Amino acid sequence: MPFLSAPMWHSNRTHRFRLFVLLMGLIVGFFACPSPSSATEPQADLSASISRGQQLYQRACILCHGKAGDGDGPDAFYLGAYSAPRPRAFTEGEYKFRSTPSGELPTDSDLLETITNGIPGFMPFFSSLAESDRWDIVAYIKQFSPIFQETDKRTPIVLPPGPLPPNRESINRGHELYTLLDCEKCHSPLAIAPNGLYEQGELRDRRELDILPPDLSKPASFKNGHRPQDIAQSIMTGLDGTPMASFRETLPRPEDIWHLVNYVLSFSRPQ
Amino acid sequence: MNNSRTPLKLFKRGFLPVGIVFLVSLLSPVHAENLETNTLRGKILYHGAIPPPEEHIIKQDAEVCGKTRQIIPVTISQDGGLQRAVVSVEGMNSGSPQKRPPLILRNDKCQFFPDLGIALVKQPLEVQNLDSILHNTHIRTKKRAFINVVLLPQSKGIKKVIKKPGPMTIACNKHPFMEGFIHVFDHPYHAITNTQGAFTIPNLPPGTHTLSLWHKTLGTIQRTVTLPQKDGTLLNIEFPAP
Numbered sequence: 001m002p003f004l005s006a007p008m009w010h011s012n013r014t015h016r017f018r019l020f021v022l023l024m025g026l027i028v029g030f031f032a033c034p035s036p037s038s039a040t041e042p043q044a045d046l047s048a049s050i051s052r053g054q055q056l057y058q059r060a061c062i063l064c065h066g067k068a069g070d071g072d073g074p075d076a077f078y079l080g081a082y083s084a085p086r087p088r089a090f091t092e093g094e095y096k097f098r099s100t101p102s103g104e105l106p107t108d109s110d111l112l113e114t115i116t117n118g119i120p121g122f123m124p125f126f127s128s129l130a131e132s133d134r135w136d137i138v139a140y141i142k143q144f145s146p147i148f149q150e151t152d153k154r155t156p157i158v159l160p161p162g163p164l165p166p167n168r169e170s171i172n173r174g175h176e177l178y179t180l181l182d183c184e185k186c187h188s189p190l191a192i193a194p195n196g197l198y199e200q201g202e203l204r205d206r207r208e209l210d211i212l213p214p215d216l217s218k219p220a221s222f223k224n225g226h227r228p229q230d231i232a233q234s235i236m237t238g239l240d241g242t243p244m245a246s247f248r249e250t251l252p253r254p255e256d257i258w259h260l261v262n263y264v265l266s267f268s269r270p271q
Numbered sequence: 272m273n274n275s276r277t278p279l280k281l282f283k284r285g286f287l288p289v290g291i292v293f294l295v296s297l298l299s300p301v302h303a304e305n306l307e308t309n310t311l312r313g314k315i316l317y318h319g320a321i322p323p324p325e326e327h328i329i330k331q332d333a334e335v336c337g338k339t340r341q342i343i344p345v346t347i348s349q350d351g352g353l354q355r356a357v358v359s360v361e362g363m364n365s366g367s368p369q370k371r372p373p374l375i376l377r378n379d380k381c382q383f384f385p386d387l388g389i390a391l392v393k394q395p396l397e398v399q400n401l402d403s404i405l406h407n408t409h410i411r412t413k414k415r416a417f418i419n420v421v422l423l424p425q426s427k428g429i430k431k432v433i434k435k436p437g438p439m440t441i442a443c444n445k446h447p448f449m450e451g452f453i454h455v456f457d458h459p460y461h462a463i464t465n466t467q468g469a470f471t472i473p474n475l476p477p478g479t480h481t482l483s484l485w486h487k488t489l490g491t492i493q494r495t496v497t498l499p500q501k502d503g504t505l506l507n508i509e510f511p512a513p
Contacts, residue, residue, distance in 0.1 A: 094415040103410075103418045103431070147415075181421065182405045185331070185445060200330065202447045206411070240416040243444040245407050249429045250421040 046139060053140025056133055060126065061141075065090065069144035084204075084211035084242070085122060085223070093145035094206065096239040097224045099156035102246035105147060107154045111138045119223045157236055160254035163228035166262040166269075174263025177256055181247060186213045197243075206241040213244075217267040231261045309498050311360075311472040312505050315464050315484060317353040319512025321345045322488065327448035329381075332404045336381030340448040344488040352468020353486065353510050355387050357454050359461035360472065361481040361493070373397040373430060376441070376451070378406040378422065383441050383451035387487075390433050392457040397428035407444045410453070412437055419444075438485065452487055482508070489513050 057065075064087040066073035071089035079087065088095065097114050098106035115134045118125030126134060142148040164170055178184065186197055197203045198213060205211040219226035224234045236257060238246035251257055325342040346354040373395040377384040380402065390396060398408045400422035408429075410417040417439055418431050433455050441451030454461070462470040477500045485491045490513050496506055 092414040102420060103416045180405075180423075182445065197331075197445070203444070206416075238416075238419050240419065243407075243409070243419075245409065245419040245421045245444065247421050250423055250426075252423070 049136045049139040050143055052133070053136035053138070056129070056137050057140050060129075061137065064123070065141075069141065079122065082209065084207070084209040086205075086207065086209065087123075090141045090144035093147035094241045096241055098237050098240070099233060100154055100237065101157055101248065102238045102240065105151050105154050107156055108135075108138050108142075110156075111141065117225065120221050122223065157233075157248060159229060159232050159236065160257060162232070162255065162258040163261060164255065164258040166265060170259045170262045171266050173256070173259040174261070174266070177251070177260045178263055180252075181250065181260075186243065187216055203243050205243075211242055216264055219265065219268050228258070228261045228265070231264055232257045235260060307477065307500070308474045309477050309501065310503055311475050311480075311496070311498050312469070312503050313358070313496075313508055314467065314469045314505065315353040315356045315358065315508050315510055316351045316468060317345065317347055317489065317510045317512075318351050319489075319510075321347070329446075329448065331446055332381065335402050335404050336446060336448075340381075342448065342450065345486070348467045350467075352464070352466075353489075354464055354466055354468060355486070356464045356468070356470075356489075356510065357387070357389070357461065357485040358464065358470045358472065359454070359456060359483050359485075360458070360475065361483050363458040363460050365458040373428075374433075374453070375399060375428070376408070376453075377401055378408065378443070378449075381406075381443075381446050381449055383408075383449060386441075386451040387463060388451070388453045389461060389463065390453055390455045391459075392433060392436055392455060395430050395432045396453070397430045398422060399428045400424060400426045405445070407446075409442045409444055411440050411442075450487075454485065484508065484510060486510065 058067075062073055063075040064073045064079070065071055066076070066087075069090035070092075071087040073087065076087045079085075085096075093105065095106045095110070097119075098104065098110050100106060100110070112131075112134055114123075115129075115137055116125060116127050126137075129137075186203060198210075201210065203211050203213065214222055219231075222231065222234070224230055224239070234244070236246060236248040238244050247257075251260075322344040325344065327340040327342065329336045329338055329340055348354065371391055371394045374388060374390045374397070376388070376396060376398045378398070378400045396410075396418075398418070398420065400406045403424045405424060406422045407420070408422060409419040412435065417433075418429070420429050422429065436455045436457045439453045439455065441449075441453065443449040460472050460475055462472050464470045475498055477498045479495060479497045482494045482496055483491060484494065489510055492510065494508050496508075
């Protein structure tokens with residue numbers, strides 16, 4: 001029996017050992033082998049996109065936004081060197097037009113939207129460029145500030161269901177809110193001429209330059225767009241780098257945003 | 272043969288010696304050395320010119336804010352101790368800071384409380400309005416907005432978690448005479464000078480450190496200091512005139 005049992009015991013040990021090695025090999029192999037969607041491929045795509053974006057930037061954007069992306073290109077002087085708004089300084093990672101909360105970075109779609117639609121009176125629209133070209137520019141301008149790499153999540157705010165019909169009741173509620181929220185301190189009761197804080201020289205942008213509130217009777221001049229959802233977004237998120245604050249957590253009721261939008265749009269509608 | 276492999280014996284042979292070695296290692300001089308700290312005590316002095324107070328005539332909401340507001344650029348004690356300077360040790364990082372209760376920033380009678388505060392990374396900031404008027408709280412880092420919000424009269428707090436270290440300024444766009452400062456750190460080695468210009472930073476490893484000194488009017492300077500192994504010396508640091 002000892003003669004027979006020893007080899008059997010030995011073969012069991014060997015068998016177990018082989019199984020163990022095989023199992024470990026499978027585990028190590030599973031984690032070591034690159035998966036078909038390896039991380040290197042998107043990286044290659046991204047650097048190609050940045051490179052294409054750079055070429056487009058140097059043709060279309062550099063004159064205002066500058067070679068270094070600091071908003072100080074040669075043509076920026078003609079926009080008014082001593083008044084706001086100045087071209088965006090991508091190096092500082094602060095953006096006015098966002099779907100994200102106050103103080104957060106814009107989403108890539110927000111950047112694409114600004115490139116596509118431009119800014120009335122200040123930045124041309126680039127909707128004639130292929131969409132893939134505009135995405136390449138988005139990839140390139142994000143390179144100017146390390147903050148995009150440091151930030152993992154950029155979550156847009158959610159607007160309440162709307163817009164609501166611009167009936168008399170809604171506009172009246174919007175008027176109440178306009179007074180309650182002190183909108184007239186910057187935008188004036190008639191919404192046409194700036195008054196209050198601007199006339200006192202106390203409305204300044206992040207560079208300490210005087211900044212003029214928009215004429216609310218001319219929605220086509222609204223820099224962040226004039227559709228109800230654009231105006232709602234500007235009020236809810238605020239425009240970072242300007243005195244325009246976020247009212248997302250200030251409105252007494254969620255649907256109030258649409259009443260306020262209806263009131264703002266009523267300035268440009270025949271009464 | 273079987274008796275020699277009982278669980279108790281395996282435990283005695285395997286885990287017990289390892290456990291004893293581990294416990295002894297905790298008491299070893301290497302660990303004791305790492306835990307050794309000292310307290311940095313100092314005084315910030317300023318003997319330069321003191322700018323006159325800024326007088327603001329209040330045009331908005333004078334019934335709550337008062338008719339005028341005086342902002343004092345520099346305050347010193349009788350012997351030149353600089354008040355309300357922020358002292359911090361550079362190059363320190365305590366890893367992941369612990370969870371802390373929110374830093375409450377109140378708008379009260381058109382003043383920020385605290386108007387000079389310290390927060391830690393990952394600490395929530397809660398902005399409150401105790402006044403009967405609308406306030407705006409616009410907090411900025413050096414380059415970017417941290418938050419720019421409007422608070423209804425006597426409204427509940429708006430919260431946001433602070434993510435990055437560095438100085439932040441607090442302003443109200445509606446009441447430009449309101450000012451405040453928050454300094455965010457990712458370590459516990461910091462202090463605000465008291466009415467005598469003195470500060471204390473405890474639990475600091477001995478050795479040479481670079482101190483950063485900040486004052487809202489005088490700016491920021493760096494000084495190298497050496498903290499001895501034991502006891503302490505009272506450091507006197509002169510803040511130069513801007």
